Amino acid sequence: MSQVRVRFAPSPTGFFHIGSARTALFNWLYARHTGGVFVLRVEDTDQARNSEEFLNLIYDSLTWLGMNWDEGPTVGGNYGPYRQSERAPIYKEYLQKLFDAGRAYEKDGAVWFKLLGERTEVYDDHRKKAVTKVANAPAVIEDQIRGRVERIEDEDFVIVRSDGNPVFHFVNVVDDIAMKITHVIRGEDHLSNTSKHVELFKAFGAPVPVYAHIPLILKQNGPGKMSKRDQGALIEDYQKRGFLPEALVNFLCLLGWSPKDDREKMPIAEVIRLFDLPGVNQSNARFDEKKLAHMNMSYLLELPADRFVALARAQYERQAATPALAADPAYFREVVLLSQPKIKALEELPAYTAYFFTEEFSIDAKVREKVLAKGEPGARLTELAGLLATADFSTDAAIEEAIKGLAMIKGLSFGDYQPVARLAVSGTNAGPSITSLFRVLGRDRTLARITRFLATL
RNA sequence: GUCCCCAUCGUCUAGCCCGGUUAGGACACUACCCUUUCACGGUAAGAACCGGGGUUCGAAUCCCCGUGGGGACGCCA
Numbered sequence: 345m346s347q348v349r350v351r352f353a354p355s356p357t358g359f360f361h362i363g364s365a366r367t368a369l370f371n372w373l374y375a376r377h378t379g380g381v382f383v384l385r386v387e388d389t390d391q392a393r394n395s396e397e398f399l400n401l402i403y404d405s406l407t408w409l410g411m412n413w414d415e416g417p418t419v420g421g422n423y424g425p426y427r428q429s430e431r432a433p434i435y436k437e438y439l440q441k442l443f444d445a446g447r448a449y450e451k452d453g454a455v456w457f458k459l460l461g462e463r464t465e466v467y468d469d470h471r472k473k474a475v476t477k478v479a480n481a482p483a484v485i486e487d488q489i490r491g492r493v494e495r496i497e498d499e500d501f502v503i504v505r506s507d508g509n510p511v512f513h514f515v516n517v518v519d520d521i522a523m524k525i526t527h528v529i530r531g532e533d534h535l536s537n538t539s540k541h542v543e544l545f546k547a548f549g550a551p552v553p554v555y556a557h558i559p560l561i562l563k564q565n566g567p568g569k570m571s572k573r574d575q576g577a578l579i580e581d582y583q584k585r586g587f588l589p590e591a592l593v594n595f596l597c598l599l600g601w602s603p604k605d606d607r608e609k610m611p612i613a614e615v616i617r618l619f620d621l622p623g624v625n626q627s628n629a630r631f632d633e634k635k636l637a638h639m640n641m642s643y644l645l646e647l648p649a650d651r652f653v654a655l656a657r658a659q660y661e662r663q664a665a666t667p668a669l670a671a672d673p674a675y676f677r678e679v680v681l682l683s684q685p686k687i688k689a690l691e692e693l694p695a696y697t698a699y700f701f702t703e704e705f706s707i708d709a710k711v712r713e714k715v716l717a718k719g720e721p722g723a724r725l726t727e728l729a730g731l732l733a734t735a736d737f738s739t740d741a742a743i744e745e746a747i748k749g750l751a752m753i754k755g756l757s758f759g760d761y762q763p764v765a766r767l768a769v770s771g772t773n774a775g776p777s778i779t780s781l782f783r784v785l786g787r788d789r790t791l792a793r794i795t796r797f798l799a800t801l
Numbered sequence: 802g803u804c805c806c807c808a809u810c811g812u813c814u815a816g817c818c819c820g821g822u823u824a825g826g827a828c829a830c831u832a833c834c835c836u837u838u839c840a841c842g843g844u845a846a847g848a849a850c851c852g853g854g855g856u857u858c859g860a861a862u863c864c865c866c867g868u869g870g871g872g873a874c875g876c877c878a
Contacts, residue, residue, distance in 0.1 A: 355878045390877060454876050469802045470874070495805060505876040512878045536805050536873035559807080560871070569871070595813095598827090602814055606826040625814080627807050628871055635813065635828040645841080686840050711838095744837085762837045774839035 348380025355387040356398035360405040372411040373619040384416030386427040423523040453506030483542035488556040488621035497539040517544040586659040586690020591643040641688040656680040665694035667701035682776040707771040721764040740779040768797035
């Protein structure tokens, strides 16, 4: 069998979203699995809605997610150009073939594709108008995911608009022929278009590609498929929020596909090895951001320190967290690494670590109330301040030993000091271990915060 | 309205093709353990075969009909 050639064919008319990314991913996976070619083709025939900005977003998002294209804009290839707006001569040539074969005609200034078969006028209830139906034989779609699907295409359809621009069905098929596409992997929403496409392939005398209509991604709340306007739909957002591309890709792989064993978190190379079209599910999948977050946390956890710090810095920059960015780099690094095992996404970092970078942090009222209700917090804090004034701050272990020593003398435990100390120093009940907190903050700031807090009791 | 696709825990899914399982895993939820808070981690619990017919000794699994969900029906892609 000849080499597999698949394509991802987005139109730059809006933000790049989860559904598109998943379609691109399944194409890319199949190409990599088979040693085939992944083509990127830009379907920018809708001149009114295209934008260069959206196009760049597609390039950026694909690149960020690690899906490199073998042929397409910016990389070239033997079947270019790869932007439909630059392929007008090719469409003209193919259109002429249709005219020559008697399979196209003009009407109302547009060009229509002519179906073969007997014609009758019928009133269409849905569109509220009379239409010409053609007694056509069913188009057969051999689908790798759904099996054999038959659908009758029974109306002629426009292939070139009256303004001279060719429409999607036409250019899509022409390009698939011209670019020698062997497998068409796309969303199930295209399944009912496929009969049009099959008719066109046949009219051109070209082999019909193998189809694989993948299930759609449904919005997490409410009915219907996910659209660009839905919460959590945009790839760009995950990038901005500090999700890891490898986590997002891993999660996306699992929406409609699974390795058939109990593995979920797996390296992309392993997914490439196992991925195949018949293994793709037939039913739609609902998007679950909680599961994505869990996946992301697990990837975040195993990130090497240097990379984590670099990504964290980029995140603080995105969120314009200036006090942190102005801090000493070594201090910044320490704070950020302390927080690495605590967060689900990088976007939580600036708020989570705020008190490390300013004395103006707020005290959580609920936590304050809860902590102050137990024991003798004031006394504990005073004792602790006395201890810390001279304690060894060089290591966590040294601080821990000191506090435990104090607790033992007082007949108390570490846990009697921990909550109120944390509240005084960070204003919250969540964070790294209290010993790390003291050590990183240093003696002076720790004592100052405790003193200041004591004054509010 | 017409046509097409689909149907296992709340969600993502394994099992279905090649009928016989205590219907498995993960996320979420709950409890407990670990623990210096918060997380992580560990253990446990609850939680599903859409309904009805058929075929069969036996159906989540095969067939049919309902129902439900999704999609398409543009001179959008």
